[in-house]
Amino acid sequence: MKYQQTIQDFISEYADADTNRLRLMNIQADFDVSWAILQIETRKKIRHKLPAWAANPNLVFPSLLSTEQCSSELTARYKQQLILPGDLADLTGGLGIDTCYLAQKASQVVYVERMTEYCQAARTNFKWLGADNITVVEDDSTHFIQHCNRCFDTLYIDPARRGSGNKRIFALDECEPNVVVLMPELLRHGRRIVVKVSPMADISAILTLLPEVREVHVVSVRNECKELLLIIDSNTPVQEGFATIYCVDIDATGQESTFTFSLDKEKHLPHSAPCEAVARYLYEPNSSILKAGAYKSIAAAYGVDKLQINSHLYTSDCYLPDFPGRKFEVVEVVDFNAKSVKTVGKQYPHINLSTRNFPLTATELQKRIKCKDGGEFYLFATTLADNRKVLIVTRKAVNA
Template sequence: MQDHLHEDPAQLLLKHHQIKDLDIKEAVQQISARKKAKDKLPSLVANPHIIFPSSISLEQCSSEQTANFKAHFVKGQSLVDLTGGFGVDTYFLGQQFEKVVYLERQGKLAEIVALNFSKLGDRPEKFQVLSQDSIDFLKRRSQTFDWIYVDPARRGGHNQKLYKLADCEPDIVANWEMMRQKADNIMVKASPMLDIKEALKELPAVQEVHVIAVKNEVKEILLIWKKELKEDEPQIKAWNLSMSEEPAFEFTYTEEEHVPVFFSPVEKYLIMPSAAILKTGAFKSFAHQYGIKKLHYNTHLYTAGKLPEKIQGRAFEILEEIKLDKKKIKQLFPSGKVNVLSRNHPLKAEAIKKKFKLKDGGEEFLLACTTSDGLPKAFYCRRVV
């Protein structure tokens, strides 16, 4: 496997299919898995002793970046991961604990993870790997844990995607009170598609919600409950992880409901909140905290004559307001390359690109939106943040 890491797995399968005493399919699967995971799990890929599971388990596991980030929120003597999977979260969160229990119903997957844990770190003995039902395990256990971590499976019996927590496996909504009796703290990893307000109704004791985006794409939503906290209302925090870690944008839904928001015609800059902030629904709080104005009630774009410092989002300097006609588009973008964005405009970005034969690329932006006067407009811009 190590000798052929950089070769085409399909060609390897054809070329070496007759080698005796070698499970060529398994060897090629390991090579293929390493290729797929090289960006997502770089330290595991770099370790020649790690065994990778099927592609489904690989696709569903956290990245090293988000697993390491989650480890900032946890610490203590004992952790139990109710939905171990490939063990990425178990391992990286487990660095903050003395004892870690990994639970996984799939026996073969648990065997792979047990082997991997023995090859990772300087204290592999702190990881206890068990192949059994996690809810049954908790119910029979008299001892409590400092932290419970759970990432409920979001696939139904027919492989359909599930978004409500009560529909996922295990059903943490039905077992929530029991889980709270078994731990001082609980972290739930949920789908990026989760309806946050609905989830807070399902789990009313949650005190923190963290929306985690990587390079402006929402990857995970974390719901955290802590026995020691007595917060009346959940704190909502949006994170955008990139090369340099940005601070969280924080607010509550009560603040969002009551904070004033001001509308304005387009000024020098257009500002687009990060994907994490948009997911939280902090449309008025974003404008209020940064001292900027909204373009239109239904257009989640903002404008300012001067840019705020360290804003969690993208900012564009307007070079020209333009008409969306073929002559003007051809004049500005003769190569046909421009990054097209559309917000609350009759034409979506893909429709604009198709109509004017454009392709995303280059340093210039074409931004279409509805402004404060209710009219759809387009702007030729360059990104400044």
């Protein structure tokens, strides 16, 4: 459906309205009101995730689910550097965010999608976005690749991660399509395969299922893990267990912080000697590093001591401005007991609280301390190497 001016006016007028209440109103119009309300609802969902698309009045959105499952603009832009120059096929087109951004780097792109309404929306959106190097093909990804008579420089695939009853699926070989089964066919038709998988998926399990994976990109946006991306090159065999892991965090401005390691080297690194006491600075690796499990690699790379083998917090007497994660200056360290809980609560009525390797959740500890979120101080409740439970009060570090 193309926009008429009356629909655009309606969407603009009710852009911030409660869509549930709108549906209950008896609105008379010469257009499909329920469809227009869907456009309002989807735009509200993607304001932060896809600001440029949300602000474009000409774009259409086929469903709410399509906006929930699609990539953000930041992660879609990151994928541009992962593809080879030349032709590309996006085998699971969906809303078309990845397709559109990849088309800015590829010469010719084929968007493959089995749902008719998604294909119709994609044709409209690609036209308005000036993406004239994209061809829309309505087909199932497996059928398309099995009957394809051409080879692409890059094949991109994002298997559906929802099963029966809309249940979320994390295991790679349970998604649709099953890329483990489909991989021989993909390798016959693509020089490079880029696979997007759930950020909850187990990286070691993935590398066991797909030992040919060359790179794993663990991508976070503003310290929240969003995507795992697998890179497989048909002409570059990889020794099993030696895939390079890229831990990437993208901030609100699009700036990237990257830490690189391999699971094989991580496994063979010795554990850093646990610190005897918390030093002047405390470091919390970003979520991509924690997801990837680079616990020993990050300590070795930056010369920091780990508080305890399971705490995943690090400390040093010198300030490390380039450490990939949050950096804090330690204000005080107190043993966790009934007296200290009361003292901390009185001294810091507003404090940002988190727990790592600690018997209480952050919510439970907050009730004990009787504090509120916020303020300039950050409290880490954790366990030290001697199994002592402590409360570490910190503030964000500045260049020192």
